[in-house]
Amino acid sequence: MEKAQAGARGRNANGERAERSAQRDPERTRASILAAATKEFAENGMGGARVDAIAERAGINKRMLYHYFGDKEQLYLAVLEEAYIGIRTAEKSINLSDLEPEEGIAELAMFTWRYFLEHPEFLSLLGTENLHRARWLRQSTRLKELHSQLMGKLSELLDRGRAKGIFREDVDPLHLYLTMAALGYFYLSNQYTLSTIFGRDLAERASLEGWERHIVHVTLASIRR
Amino acid sequence: MEKAQAGARGRNANGERAERSAQRDPERTRASILAAATKEFAENGMGGARVDAIAERAGINKRMLYHYFGDKEQLYLAVLEEAYIGIRTAEKSINLSDLEPEEGIAELAMFTWRYFLEHPEFLSLLGTENLHRARWLRQSTRLKELHSQLMGKLSELLDRGRAKGIFREDVDPLHLYLTMAALGYFYLSNQYTLSTIFGRDLAERASLEGWERHIVHVTLASIRR
DNA sequence: CTAGTTTGTAACCAATTAGTTATTTATTGC
DNA sequence: GCAATAAATAACTAATTGGTTACAAACTAG
Incomplete structure:
Protein backbone atom coordinates (compact mmCIF):
# COMPACT_ATOMS: atom_id res chain seq x y z
CA MET A 1 0.00 0.00 0.00
CA ASP A 71 8.22 -14.27 25.97
CA LYS A 72 5.98 -17.31 25.86
CA GLU A 73 5.98 -17.79 29.64
CA GLN A 74 4.99 -14.23 30.45
CA LEU A 75 2.26 -14.39 27.85
CA TYR A 76 0.99 -17.57 29.43
CA LEU A 77 0.95 -15.95 32.87
CA ALA A 78 -0.96 -12.96 31.49
CA VAL A 79 -3.54 -15.35 30.04
CA LEU A 80 -3.88 -17.17 33.35
CA GLU A 81 -4.24 -13.99 35.39
CA GLU A 82 -6.88 -12.66 33.04
CA ALA A 83 -8.79 -15.92 33.32
CA TYR A 84 -8.89 -15.72 37.13
CA ILE A 85 -9.85 -12.08 37.03
CA GLY A 86 -12.69 -13.09 34.70
CA ILE A 87 -14.39 -15.50 37.08
CA ARG A 88 -13.82 -13.48 40.24
CA THR A 89 -15.18 -10.35 38.54
CA ALA A 90 -18.28 -12.18 37.39
CA GLU A 91 -18.74 -13.53 40.91
CA LYS A 92 -18.76 -10.03 42.33
CA SER A 93 -21.87 -9.15 40.36
CA ILE A 94 -24.09 -11.73 42.07
CA ASN A 95 -25.82 -10.32 45.11
CA LEU A 96 -26.24 -12.95 47.80
CA SER A 97 -27.04 -10.80 50.82
CA ASP A 98 -30.71 -10.46 49.81
CA LEU A 99 -31.22 -14.21 49.63
CA GLU A 100 -32.06 -16.78 52.27
CA PRO A 101 -28.95 -18.86 53.19
CA GLU A 102 -30.06 -21.98 51.31
CA GLU A 103 -30.96 -19.97 48.24
CA GLY A 104 -27.67 -18.12 48.40
CA ILE A 105 -25.64 -21.32 48.47
CA ALA A 106 -27.72 -22.75 45.63
CA GLU A 107 -27.20 -19.56 43.65
CA LEU A 108 -23.43 -19.65 44.08
CA ALA A 109 -23.31 -23.35 43.20
CA MET A 110 -25.27 -22.73 39.99
CA PHE A 111 -23.21 -19.68 39.14
CA THR A 112 -20.00 -21.67 39.46
CA TRP A 113 -21.38 -24.52 37.36
CA ARG A 114 -22.61 -22.23 34.62
CA TYR A 115 -19.43 -20.21 34.55
CA PHE A 116 -17.41 -23.42 34.10
CA LEU A 117 -19.86 -24.57 31.43
CA GLU A 118 -19.55 -21.34 29.47
CA HIS A 119 -15.79 -20.94 29.90
CA PRO A 120 -14.17 -24.27 29.07
CA GLU A 121 -10.90 -22.47 28.39
CA PHE A 122 -10.76 -21.50 32.07
CA LEU A 123 -10.95 -25.15 33.11
CA SER A 124 -8.27 -26.13 30.62
CA LEU A 125 -5.94 -23.43 31.84
CA LEU A 126 -6.39 -24.56 35.44
CA GLY A 127 -5.58 -28.10 34.38
CA THR A 128 -2.46 -27.02 32.57
CA GLU A 129 -1.29 -24.83 35.41
CA ASN A 130 -1.75 -27.64 37.91
CA LEU A 131 0.11 -30.05 35.69
CA HIS A 132 3.03 -27.72 36.27
CA ARG A 133 2.31 -27.39 40.00
CA ALA A 134 1.27 -23.74 39.76
CA ARG A 135 4.75 -22.81 38.61
CA TRP A 136 3.59 -19.62 36.91
CA LEU A 137 0.63 -18.74 39.11
CA ARG A 138 2.88 -18.69 42.15
CA GLN A 139 4.83 -15.87 40.54
CA SER A 140 1.69 -13.78 40.30
CA THR A 141 1.28 -11.22 43.06
CA ARG A 142 -2.03 -9.60 42.31
CA LEU A 143 -4.39 -12.57 42.65
CA LYS A 144 -4.72 -13.50 46.30
CA GLU A 145 -6.93 -10.63 47.42
CA LEU A 146 -9.47 -11.61 44.76
CA HIS A 147 -10.22 -14.79 46.63
CA SER A 148 -10.71 -13.58 50.16
CA GLN A 149 -13.87 -11.82 48.98
CA LEU A 150 -15.33 -15.13 47.84
CA MET A 151 -14.56 -16.74 51.19
CA GLY A 152 -16.15 -13.78 52.93
CA LYS A 153 -19.39 -14.21 51.03
CA LEU A 154 -19.56 -17.89 51.84
CA SER A 155 -18.82 -17.34 55.52
CA GLU A 156 -21.61 -14.81 55.75
CA LEU A 157 -24.13 -17.23 54.22
CA LEU A 158 -22.97 -20.02 56.52
CA ASP A 159 -23.26 -17.78 59.58
CA ARG A 160 -26.80 -16.79 58.71
CA GLY A 161 -27.81 -20.40 58.07
CA ARG A 162 -26.24 -21.53 61.32
CA ALA A 163 -28.05 -18.76 63.25
CA LYS A 164 -31.29 -19.93 61.66
CA GLY A 165 -30.55 -23.46 62.81
CA ILE A 166 -30.62 -25.01 59.33
CA PHE A 167 -26.87 -25.51 58.72
CA ARG A 168 -24.41 -27.64 60.66
CA GLU A 169 -22.05 -25.97 63.12
CA ASP A 170 -18.77 -27.22 61.75
CA VAL A 171 -18.83 -26.30 58.06
CA ASP A 172 -15.53 -25.00 56.67
CA PRO A 173 -16.24 -22.38 53.98
CA LEU A 174 -13.26 -23.58 51.96
CA HIS A 175 -14.59 -27.15 52.03
CA LEU A 176 -17.95 -25.87 50.90
CA TYR A 177 -16.47 -24.00 47.96
CA LEU A 178 -14.25 -26.92 46.99
CA THR A 179 -17.29 -29.20 47.00
CA MET A 180 -19.25 -27.04 44.58
CA ALA A 181 -16.25 -26.41 42.38
CA ALA A 182 -15.15 -30.06 42.37
CA LEU A 183 -18.52 -31.34 41.17
CA GLY A 184 -18.61 -28.90 38.29
CA TYR A 185 -14.96 -29.05 37.37
CA PHE A 186 -14.60 -32.82 37.27
CA TYR A 187 -17.77 -33.41 35.27
CA LEU A 188 -16.80 -30.90 32.60
CA SER A 189 -13.05 -31.20 32.43
CA ASN A 190 -13.17 -35.01 32.37
CA GLN A 191 -16.29 -35.32 30.23
CA TYR A 192 -14.37 -36.76 27.28
CA THR A 193 -12.77 -39.71 29.05
CA LEU A 194 -15.88 -40.28 31.18
CA SER A 195 -18.23 -40.30 28.19
CA THR A 196 -15.89 -42.73 26.45
CA ILE A 197 -15.45 -45.27 29.24
CA PHE A 198 -19.02 -45.19 30.56
CA GLY A 199 -20.61 -45.02 27.11
CA ARG A 200 -22.88 -42.08 28.02
CA ASP A 201 -22.63 -38.64 26.42
CA LEU A 202 -22.21 -36.27 29.34
CA ALA A 203 -22.43 -33.22 27.06
CA GLU A 204 -26.09 -33.86 26.23
CA ARG A 205 -28.45 -31.11 27.34
CA ALA A 206 -30.47 -33.41 29.62
CA SER A 207 -27.32 -34.73 31.28
CA LEU A 208 -25.99 -31.23 31.87
CA GLU A 209 -29.24 -30.08 33.41
CA GLY A 210 -29.39 -33.18 35.56
CA TRP A 211 -25.88 -32.54 36.83
CA GLU A 212 -26.68 -28.94 37.72
CA ARG A 213 -29.56 -30.14 39.89
CA HIS A 214 -27.27 -32.79 41.34
CA ILE A 215 -24.64 -30.23 42.32
CA VAL A 216 -27.19 -28.09 44.15
CA HIS A 217 -28.65 -31.14 45.87
CA VAL A 218 -25.27 -32.52 47.00
CA THR A 219 -23.98 -29.15 48.14
CA LEU A 220 -27.00 -28.44 50.29
CA ALA A 221 -27.28 -31.98 51.63
CA SER A 222 -23.66 -31.74 52.79
CA ILE A 223 -24.23 -28.70 55.01
CA ARG A 224 -27.77 -29.17 56.29
CA ARG A 225 -28.21 -30.01 59.91
CA MET B 1 33.31 -54.05 25.91
CA ASP B 71 5.78 -43.88 17.80
CA LYS B 72 5.16 -41.32 20.51
CA GLU B 73 1.37 -41.49 20.17
CA GLN B 74 1.13 -45.25 20.45
CA LEU B 75 3.44 -45.18 23.45
CA TYR B 76 1.21 -42.59 25.05
CA LEU B 77 -1.87 -44.74 24.45
CA ALA B 78 -0.11 -47.77 25.98
CA VAL B 79 0.68 -45.67 29.06
CA LEU B 80 -2.93 -44.51 29.33
CA GLU B 81 -4.38 -48.00 28.95
CA GLU B 82 -2.05 -49.37 31.58
CA ALA B 83 -3.07 -46.59 33.97
CA TYR B 84 -6.78 -47.43 33.62
CA ILE B 85 -6.10 -51.14 33.99
CA GLY B 86 -4.22 -50.29 37.18
CA ILE B 87 -7.11 -48.64 38.99
CA ARG B 88 -9.80 -51.01 37.76
CA THR B 89 -7.68 -54.02 38.76
CA ALA B 90 -7.12 -52.61 42.23
CA GLU B 91 -10.86 -51.96 42.53
CA LYS B 92 -11.62 -55.59 41.83
CA SER B 93 -9.79 -56.66 44.97
CA ILE B 94 -12.11 -54.85 47.38
CA ASN B 95 -14.98 -57.01 48.50
CA LEU B 96 -18.12 -54.98 49.06
CA SER B 97 -20.75 -57.69 49.18
CA ASP B 98 -19.98 -58.53 52.83
CA LEU B 99 -20.54 -54.95 53.96
CA GLU B 100 -23.65 -53.02 54.91
CA PRO B 101 -24.67 -50.62 52.11
CA GLU B 102 -23.46 -47.48 53.91
CA GLU B 103 -20.17 -49.10 54.79
CA GLY B 104 -19.74 -50.34 51.24
CA ILE B 105 -20.23 -46.87 49.75
CA ALA B 106 -17.85 -45.39 52.33
CA GLU B 107 -15.30 -48.07 51.52
CA LEU B 108 -15.46 -47.38 47.79
CA ALA B 109 -15.22 -43.63 48.36
CA MET B 110 -12.15 -44.06 50.55
CA PHE B 111 -10.59 -46.50 48.11
CA THR B 112 -11.01 -44.05 45.24
CA TRP B 113 -9.57 -41.19 47.28
CA ARG B 114 -6.58 -43.20 48.42
CA TYR B 115 -5.90 -44.57 44.97
CA PHE B 116 -5.87 -41.03 43.58
CA LEU B 117 -3.64 -39.90 46.44
CA GLU B 118 -1.12 -42.67 45.83
CA HIS B 119 -1.18 -42.44 42.02
CA PRO B 120 -0.84 -38.79 41.08
CA GLU B 121 0.41 -39.82 37.65
CA PHE B 122 -3.00 -41.35 36.94
CA LEU B 123 -4.70 -38.01 37.61
CA SER B 124 -2.22 -36.17 35.41
CA LEU B 125 -2.76 -38.58 32.55
CA LEU B 126 -6.52 -38.15 32.79
CA GLY B 127 -6.07 -34.39 32.69
CA THR B 128 -3.85 -34.58 29.65
CA GLU B 129 -6.15 -36.96 27.83
CA ASN B 130 -9.15 -34.74 28.49
CA LEU B 131 -7.26 -31.69 27.28
CA HIS B 132 -7.18 -33.52 23.97
CA ARG B 133 -10.84 -34.58 24.22
CA ALA B 134 -10.03 -38.27 24.68
CA ARG B 135 -8.45 -38.35 21.24
CA TRP B 136 -6.30 -41.37 22.04
CA LEU B 137 -8.53 -43.12 24.57
CA ARG B 138 -11.32 -43.27 22.01
CA GLN B 139 -9.07 -45.40 19.81
CA SER B 140 -8.71 -47.94 22.59
CA THR B 141 -10.98 -50.95 22.25
CA ARG B 142 -10.23 -53.00 25.34
CA LEU B 143 -11.28 -50.59 28.09
CA LYS B 144 -15.05 -50.35 28.19
CA GLU B 145 -15.80 -53.72 29.78
CA LEU B 146 -13.56 -52.78 32.70
CA HIS B 147 -16.03 -50.13 33.78
CA SER B 148 -19.31 -51.99 33.68
CA GLN B 149 -18.09 -54.07 36.65
CA LEU B 150 -17.70 -50.93 38.72
CA MET B 151 -21.20 -49.76 37.87
CA GLY B 152 -22.51 -53.21 38.76
CA LYS B 153 -20.97 -53.07 42.22
CA LEU B 154 -22.45 -49.65 42.89
CA SER B 155 -25.90 -50.66 41.67
CA GLU B 156 -25.89 -53.64 43.97
CA LEU B 157 -25.01 -51.50 47.00
CA LEU B 158 -27.67 -48.95 46.06
CA ASP B 159 -30.30 -51.67 45.66
CA ARG B 160 -29.55 -53.12 49.07
CA GLY B 161 -29.63 -49.70 50.71
CA ARG B 162 -32.91 -48.85 49.01
CA ALA B 163 -34.45 -52.16 50.14
CA LYS B 164 -33.33 -51.36 53.67
CA GLY B 165 -35.03 -47.99 53.39
CA ILE B 166 -31.92 -45.94 54.10
CA PHE B 167 -31.13 -44.69 50.56
CA ARG B 168 -33.22 -42.49 48.29
CA GLU B 169 -35.16 -44.09 45.44
CA ASP B 170 -33.77 -42.05 42.57
CA VAL B 171 -29.99 -42.37 42.87
CA ASP B 172 -28.15 -42.83 39.57
CA PRO B 173 -25.09 -45.06 40.13
CA LEU B 174 -23.09 -43.04 37.62
CA HIS B 175 -23.91 -39.82 39.49
CA LEU B 176 -22.82 -41.48 42.70
CA TYR B 177 -19.49 -42.55 41.25
CA LEU B 178 -18.89 -39.16 39.64
CA THR B 179 -19.53 -37.50 43.01
CA MET B 180 -16.94 -39.55 44.85
CA ALA B 181 -14.43 -39.26 42.03
CA ALA B 182 -15.00 -35.53 41.55
CA LEU B 183 -14.31 -34.69 45.18
CA GLY B 184 -11.05 -36.61 45.19
CA TYR B 185 -9.89 -35.65 41.74
CA PHE B 186 -10.45 -31.92 42.01
CA TYR B 187 -8.83 -31.59 45.42
CA LEU B 188 -5.69 -33.41 44.35
CA SER B 189 -5.28 -32.41 40.74
CA ASN B 190 -5.93 -28.74 41.50
CA GLN B 191 -4.12 -28.64 44.83
CA TYR B 192 -1.34 -26.41 43.50
CA THR B 193 -3.47 -23.55 42.24
CA LEU B 194 -5.90 -23.91 45.14
CA SER B 195 -3.16 -23.82 47.76
CA THR B 196 -1.72 -20.76 46.05
CA ILE B 197 -4.87 -18.68 45.74
CA PHE B 198 -6.41 -19.61 49.09
CA GLY B 199 -3.12 -19.50 50.99
CA ARG B 200 -3.66 -22.90 52.64
CA ASP B 201 -1.48 -25.94 52.01
CA LEU B 202 -3.88 -28.64 50.88
CA ALA B 203 -1.13 -31.26 50.86
CA GLU B 204 -0.70 -31.16 54.63
CA ARG B 205 -1.47 -34.43 56.37
CA ALA B 206 -4.27 -32.95 58.48
CA SER B 207 -5.89 -31.36 55.42
CA LEU B 208 -5.76 -34.61 53.49
CA GLU B 209 -7.31 -36.58 56.34
CA GLY B 210 -9.98 -33.93 56.76
CA TRP B 211 -10.82 -34.13 53.09
CA GLU B 212 -11.12 -37.90 53.17
CA ARG B 213 -13.69 -37.62 55.97
CA HIS B 214 -15.41 -34.87 53.99
CA ILE B 215 -15.70 -37.04 50.89
CA VAL B 216 -17.32 -39.87 52.86
CA HIS B 217 -19.66 -37.45 54.61
CA VAL B 218 -20.76 -35.69 51.39
CA THR B 219 -21.18 -38.91 49.44
CA LEU B 220 -23.40 -40.51 52.07
CA ALA B 221 -25.35 -37.33 52.77
CA SER B 222 -26.19 -37.10 49.07
CA ILE B 223 -27.85 -40.52 48.89
CA ARG B 224 -29.46 -40.91 52.31
CA ARG B 225 -33.21 -40.76 52.48
C1' DC C 1 27.62 -74.61 13.96
C1' DT C 2 25.41 -71.51 11.28
C1' DA C 3 21.82 -68.65 9.08
C1' DG C 4 18.12 -65.77 10.37
C1' DT C 5 16.00 -62.95 13.69
C1' DT C 6 15.77 -59.99 17.68
C1' DT C 7 17.78 -56.58 20.64
C1' DG C 8 20.66 -52.96 20.90
C1' DT C 9 23.86 -48.59 19.71
C1' DA C 10 25.53 -44.33 17.53
C1' DA C 11 25.08 -40.98 14.40
C1' DC C 12 22.27 -38.59 11.55
C1' DC C 13 18.33 -35.74 9.34
C1' DA C 14 14.59 -32.90 8.01
C1' DA C 15 11.21 -30.22 10.20
C1' DT C 16 9.90 -27.37 13.82
C1' DT C 17 10.45 -23.98 17.45
C1' DA C 18 11.27 -19.95 20.52
C1' DG C 19 13.30 -15.97 20.00
C1' DT C 20 16.09 -12.03 17.09
C1' DT C 21 17.80 -8.67 13.73
C1' DA C 22 17.30 -5.31 10.35
C1' DT C 23 14.28 -2.30 8.51
C1' DT C 24 10.12 0.34 7.45
C1' DT C 25 6.03 2.95 8.57
C1' DA C 26 2.87 5.43 11.52
C1' DT C 27 2.01 8.45 15.45
C1' DT C 28 2.91 12.06 18.77
C1' DG C 29 4.98 15.80 21.59
C1' DC C 30 7.06 20.01 20.87
C1' DG D 1 6.67 20.61 10.36
C1' DC D 2 10.04 17.55 12.42
C1' DA D 3 12.68 14.70 15.47
C1' DA D 4 11.82 10.95 18.66
C1' DT D 5 9.38 7.05 19.58
C1' DA D 6 6.16 3.27 19.09
C1' DA D 7 4.08 -0.25 16.08
C1' DA D 8 4.66 -3.32 12.61
C1' DT D 9 6.84 -6.65 8.94
C1' DA D 10 9.81 -10.12 6.82
C1' DA D 11 13.54 -12.91 7.01
C1' DC D 12 16.74 -15.27 9.79
C1' DT D 13 19.04 -18.35 13.40
C1' DA D 14 20.54 -21.56 16.77
C1' DA D 15 18.68 -25.16 19.25
C1' DT D 16 15.49 -28.80 19.72
C1' DT D 17 12.52 -32.50 18.22
C1' DG D 18 10.37 -36.81 16.45
C1' DG D 19 11.82 -40.15 13.77
C1' DT D 20 15.40 -42.92 10.71
C1' DT D 21 19.52 -45.29 8.82
C1' DA D 22 23.37 -48.16 9.10
C1' DC D 23 25.45 -51.28 11.65
C1' DA D 24 26.78 -54.57 15.51
C1' DA D 25 26.04 -57.90 19.02
C1' DA D 26 23.28 -61.57 21.11
C1' DC D 27 20.07 -65.09 20.91
C1' DT D 28 17.43 -69.13 18.64
C1' DA D 29 15.86 -72.80 15.44
C1' DG D 30 17.41 -76.26 12.51
Missing part, protein backbone atom coordinates in the same frame (compact mmCIF):
# COMPACT_ATOMS: atom_id res chain seq x y z
CA GLU A 2 0.99 3.65 -0.36
CA LYS A 3 0.16 6.50 2.00
CA ALA A 4 -2.38 6.16 4.82
CA GLN A 5 -5.95 7.22 4.23
CA ALA A 6 -6.92 10.39 6.11
CA GLY A 7 -10.14 8.63 7.22
CA ALA A 8 -10.11 7.09 10.70
CA ARG A 9 -7.17 8.59 12.48
CA GLY A 10 -6.10 10.90 15.32
CA ARG A 11 -8.67 12.49 17.60
CA ASN A 12 -12.18 13.70 16.93
CA ALA A 13 -13.71 17.09 17.70
CA ASN A 14 -14.03 16.32 21.44
CA GLY A 15 -10.40 15.31 21.72
CA GLU A 16 -11.37 11.68 22.38
CA ARG A 17 -9.85 8.75 20.53
CA ALA A 18 -11.55 8.19 17.21
CA GLU A 19 -11.89 4.64 15.94
CA ARG A 20 -8.36 3.36 15.51
CA SER A 21 -6.49 3.32 12.27
CA ALA A 22 -6.82 0.06 10.45
CA GLN A 23 -3.04 -0.03 10.27
CA ARG A 24 -1.94 0.59 13.86
CA ASP A 25 -3.85 -0.12 17.04
CA PRO A 26 -1.78 -1.24 20.02
CA GLU A 27 -4.70 -1.98 22.34
CA ARG A 28 -6.50 -4.07 19.79
CA THR A 29 -3.28 -5.89 18.88
CA ARG A 30 -2.56 -6.65 22.53
CA ALA A 31 -6.11 -7.84 23.13
CA SER A 32 -6.15 -10.07 20.09
CA ILE A 33 -2.83 -11.64 21.06
CA LEU A 34 -4.25 -12.36 24.52
CA ALA A 35 -7.44 -13.85 23.09
CA ALA A 36 -5.54 -16.01 20.62
CA ALA A 37 -3.09 -17.13 23.30
CA THR A 38 -5.97 -18.06 25.62
CA LYS A 39 -7.35 -20.39 22.95
CA GLU A 40 -4.00 -21.86 22.02
CA PHE A 41 -2.90 -22.52 25.61
CA ALA A 42 -6.33 -23.88 26.54
CA GLU A 43 -6.34 -26.28 23.61
CA ASN A 44 -2.76 -27.46 23.76
CA GLY A 45 -1.37 -26.74 27.21
CA MET A 46 1.83 -24.84 27.92
CA GLY A 47 4.08 -27.44 26.33
CA GLY A 48 1.89 -28.02 23.31
CA ALA A 49 1.05 -24.39 22.53
CA ARG A 50 2.97 -22.88 19.62
CA VAL A 51 4.00 -19.26 19.52
CA ASP A 52 3.66 -19.22 15.74
CA ALA A 53 0.12 -20.58 16.05
CA ILE A 54 -0.80 -17.80 18.49
CA ALA A 55 0.56 -15.16 16.13
CA GLU A 56 -1.37 -16.62 13.23
CA ARG A 57 -4.62 -16.91 15.22
CA ALA A 58 -4.22 -13.30 16.33
CA GLY A 59 -3.47 -12.19 12.78
CA ILE A 60 -0.33 -10.38 13.88
CA ASN A 61 3.38 -10.70 13.35
CA LYS A 62 5.13 -12.90 15.88
CA ARG A 63 7.48 -10.04 16.72
CA MET A 64 4.56 -8.12 18.25
CA LEU A 65 3.89 -10.92 20.68
CA TYR A 66 7.40 -10.57 22.06
CA HIS A 67 7.06 -6.80 21.97
CA TYR A 68 3.97 -6.79 24.19
CA PHE A 69 4.51 -9.80 26.44
CA GLY A 70 8.23 -10.53 26.61
CA GLU B 2 34.44 -57.35 24.32
CA LYS B 3 32.68 -60.72 24.33
CA ALA B 4 29.72 -61.52 26.59
CA GLN B 5 30.26 -63.22 29.92
CA ALA B 6 28.91 -66.79 30.00
CA GLY B 7 27.27 -65.98 33.37
CA ALA B 8 23.49 -65.38 33.39
CA ARG B 9 22.24 -66.60 30.04
CA GLY B 10 19.95 -69.09 28.30
CA ARG B 11 17.79 -71.52 30.25
CA ASN B 12 18.38 -73.28 33.54
CA ALA B 13 18.13 -77.04 34.32
CA ASN B 14 14.30 -76.99 34.33
CA GLY B 15 14.14 -75.34 30.92
CA GLU B 16 12.72 -72.15 32.49
CA ARG B 17 14.12 -68.73 31.80
CA ALA B 18 17.07 -68.01 34.01
CA GLU B 19 17.62 -64.48 35.24
CA ARG B 20 17.98 -62.37 32.14
CA SER B 21 21.24 -61.42 30.59
CA ALA B 22 22.43 -58.04 31.72
CA GLN B 23 22.85 -57.19 28.07
CA ARG B 24 19.55 -58.20 26.52
CA ASP B 25 16.17 -58.35 28.22
CA PRO B 26 13.22 -57.34 26.05
CA GLU B 27 10.57 -57.54 28.79
CA ARG B 28 12.55 -55.43 31.17
CA THR B 29 13.36 -52.92 28.44
CA ARG B 30 9.72 -52.66 27.44
CA ALA B 31 8.62 -52.26 31.05
CA SER B 32 11.20 -49.60 31.81
CA ILE B 33 10.20 -47.64 28.71
CA LEU B 34 6.57 -47.78 29.84
CA ALA B 35 7.45 -46.69 33.37
CA ALA B 36 9.62 -43.85 32.15
CA ALA B 37 6.98 -42.75 29.64
CA THR B 38 4.32 -42.76 32.36
CA LYS B 39 6.40 -40.32 34.39
CA GLU B 40 7.31 -38.11 31.46
CA PHE B 41 3.75 -37.88 30.08
CA ALA B 42 2.33 -37.33 33.57
CA GLU B 43 4.77 -34.52 34.30
CA ASN B 44 4.67 -32.75 30.96
CA GLY B 45 1.53 -33.78 29.12
CA MET B 46 1.42 -35.15 25.59
CA GLY B 47 2.69 -31.96 23.98
CA GLY B 48 5.38 -31.28 26.55
CA ALA B 49 6.74 -34.82 26.87
CA ARG B 50 10.01 -35.43 25.07
CA VAL B 51 10.85 -38.74 23.45
CA ASP B 52 14.53 -38.20 24.20
CA ALA B 53 13.71 -37.60 27.86
CA ILE B 54 11.76 -40.87 28.03
CA ALA B 55 14.66 -42.78 26.51
CA GLU B 56 17.07 -41.22 28.95
CA ARG B 57 14.82 -41.89 31.97
CA ALA B 58 14.44 -45.51 30.85
CA GLY B 59 18.16 -45.84 30.33
CA ILE B 60 17.66 -47.18 26.82
CA ASN B 61 18.40 -46.08 23.30
CA LYS B 62 15.67 -44.08 21.64
CA ARG B 63 15.59 -46.57 18.80
CA MET B 64 14.20 -49.21 21.18
CA LEU B 65 11.26 -47.03 22.05
CA TYR B 66 10.22 -46.94 18.41
CA HIS B 67 10.98 -50.64 18.10
CA TYR B 68 8.57 -51.60 20.89
CA PHE B 69 5.86 -48.97 20.62
CA GLY B 70 5.84 -47.60 17.09
